[in-house]
Amino acid sequence: MTGSPQRSAPELLPHGLDGLVLRFATALTEEANAAVQAFRARAEAADLDGVLEIVPALASLYLRFDPAVTSRAALAEALRAMLDGADAATAAPPPRRRWIIPACFEGADAPELGEMARLAGLSEAEAIRALTETETRVLAIGFAPGQPYLGLLPPQWNVPRRTSLTREVPAGALVAALRQLVLFANPSPTGWRQVGRCALRVFQPEAERPFALQPGDALRFRAVSGAELERLDREAGDGLGGAVLERLR
């Protein structure tokens, strides 16, 4: 993930009989990810014939189409025409929604914050400030249902995950690597370093809105104590752990 970014035009690649991948880069860069987010917004607005779902990954966009309605060739042509019309300096579109999410960055909820801060060349206080002051975006949702990849953090946070040692983190764990954060949906082993914990449950199958987050959402973390996090979670009682959603447009 740390290779030099690809500068050529996005590639259109096949995926199965009913899928098409638009690859902006083979490595995650700010530019590639902004291009993914920008193009996703445009492709959704374009309401292309026969497109069933548009799914952002970190540096690529996947489109599933209905071969009974459109063909790979016709869809590829429509996408190429949209790419040709795109601005060279593509910026991610402004967010439609912003979450303010309480998170605890202390003690047992942040067992590797110190190590992560050291690797990023920051004090713990500076690391917490970066985590609470950076407005991140949901870059992609995946691995587990509702589980977001958030980013990008400032360049110092480009720290690789551990290659060997993995440890089990709880649901709600906020883990960091490669300028990204992941908010874990379920208890899971990971090589990413746990820097905090939220009470927000990103997937609640029985809830009216089972998936809290959507790709493109903006997020800010609000530092609270562990006791405060528990209190917020208990008082809200909706599994959102005190998270507040603002609609921006």
Next chain:
Amino acid sequence: MSAALTVHRIGPAASVQDGGRPGLLASGLARGGALDRRALAEAAALLGARSPLAGLELPGTGGAFSVDAPITFALTGAPMAARIDGRALAWSATHRLHPGEGLEIGAVRRGAVGYLTPAGSIDSAPLLGSRSAHIAAGLGRWLAPGDSLPCATAPGDEALAGRLLSPEDRFSGGVLRVLPGPQTGLFPAPLRAAFAGARFRIGPRTNRQAAELLCPDWQPNHHAGDLVSDIIGPGDIQITGDGTPFVLLAECQTIGGYPRIGTVHPADLPTLVQSGSDAALSFRFTAEEDAPAWVPEAEEIAALARRITPLRRDPATMPDLLSYQLISGVTAGDDA
């Protein structure tokens, strides 16, 4: 109207499955649903439905079942030994089960996964648009003895019993077509050729998320590089860190970083799913224009429905020939 299908005994990793939950990839949820989608289509065709019904997915072995009201049901997928009160049942066919009778389904004879589908569908409350258990996502659970599953019934159901649909053999391995995918080009041509030349069998690390492919001669010493994670889906062939290929199945994760050499053609995925550990599998890279085109589900079901024939009793499956009058009008021979 409805009936309750009671589970008295059931094998491990059995679950309710239908067509799954397409359209939730952006929320990180794979489609899920039946591992062998053709078995689902066969059941729908046999039971006169136009779209897939929810049934029981039975990997490896079946179980024992009874009902509190009559139901018609289809048995599809991997052939298993099935009996009602000792009377052997034809597979890939429909039958009637009455209250007081016991339906017993044993181990697979060939293949890997059988399906028991009631004519009116398992009628449990859908969750996120489907009745499928999606264990990896925490939706639903494995079936257990004592479970009672609601089945919708209709007055016309009885006429659906006694139908047969000879399946195409997909239970003994074979050559599977592989479509080039977004990362196929990252694998050098000799490596792709070596993959296509290898004979694999299904390994023990196989579940609803992925099938492990084993071959002693396949030892790639190539690493496709550190890739940024991408959207992945059923049929994708991941080459994991130690070189072992895994074919992703219904409950796979939605984003993954292992390089993928290609995607098994959806028409051939049922063959992969139905390959037992003794079946030999190999792969042939096939350009999309040379591969079978996409077939909409409704068309697949309609095509299967045209092949249905009435089920005639086969003497070979009759448990007690003496209990049948084989030729009418013949006397015992000693009444001269």
